[in-house]
Amino acid sequence: MGVLGRNLTGDMRLLNGTAPACLLPETVAGAASGDLVRVDIEIAGGRIASIAPAAGTPADGAASIDLDGGMILPTLVDMHTHLDKGHIWPRKSNPDGTFASALQAVGEDRMANWSAEDVRARMEFALKCAYVHGTGVLRTHIDSLPPQDEITWPVFKELRDAWKGRIDLQGSCLFGIDRLDLDDGFLERIAERVDDAGGILGSVTYMVPRLDEHLDAMFRLAADKGLDLDFHVDETADPAARTLHHIAKAAIRNRFEGKIVCGHCCSIARQDPVEVDETLDLVAEAGIGVVSLPMCNMYLQDRHTARTPRWRGVTLVHEMVERGIPVAVASDNTRDPFYAYGDLDLIEVYAQATRILHFDHPIAxxxxxVSTSAADMLRSDAGRLAVGAAADMILFRARNWSELLSRPQGPRDVLRQGKTVTEELPDYRMLDGLMQGREAAE
Structure with a gap:
């Protein structure tokens, strides 16, 4: 059962809701930035017609619903996922939960099973989950080494078009930057494919001997084609992993004007304060945005058999915010060897991130x-409550952060263009035919 007890299908006034001031127009939020504000929101023609401080009583003759203080959020932005890997756990689990085993397991499954039909079915399943939970924008990284790029990118384009108007789907290519040591023409070929698909150029960066040369090539090619960049960076506990530092210097050196996102950035949390300060100053100067993946990184980092992990595996988001560096959190992997769990629910992600990264005291x-900062990194105007915007919102019974984050699985209604989403979460049994008869509990 949702919050409203009925489905919205037309014009409506939502009264006495509670919304974060930071996601509201300044005329409504006033001086309450960081706090929750009581508001009335009018929906007309599938768009937000007005937002005003809560008046307490409905206008005469107006169709209205009293939310009784229930929270209102915009549909949210999941800026780092891996839809092509998703939901393979039942047929290819991680034998020991380590990063190395995850790499091997995914590689084996890709070689054996990633046909267009398999990838399409799993990506479609994932999008259905995200849609029902209330995600409006989603970026997925796409494994792009040949011959998989010829299979997955056309599927991505089909799904992006099919889901237009429901989820704004973006794609970023993914390959290890050391691939450029082996194939001089690979970067140009994959950039052409990305450009054709309207995607983002990206890679996994390592401390390889020709790192700076390869980064310069990627920055130049991205600038030539007008592509943004999205890197997987330093996903390790090794303090000697410093590719974030190199990426920032490459961005400055190449005077890159596009958007740059760096995901993970775990190792900087293991480096000495002088090195941290130097790197973060460069990241701020370069205009790089950082996305932390707290659930996946806690699952993988510092994992050793019969030993309790000693650190959280996440990056320095508080220090980044102090320097004005944009930060976000996202789902990352879902039910695959890199992360055995997850459902592309950004309310779960935000609740876990609050605990793991201390997004409280103050919660501000x-x-x-998972809204405006992430949207800005993806060149989207989503993730905010604005007059004239589509009435894409999530309504909760919870009235404040404590209630919402204590019970993130609690009642919610998702509205798209002012209409209640009536679809239900897809049953995992829908994927049974792809699992080759292996037991789901394996």
């Missing part, structure tokens, strides 16, 4: 990490 405007 950290909700931006």
């Amino acid at each position: 405007d950290w909700i931006r990490t």
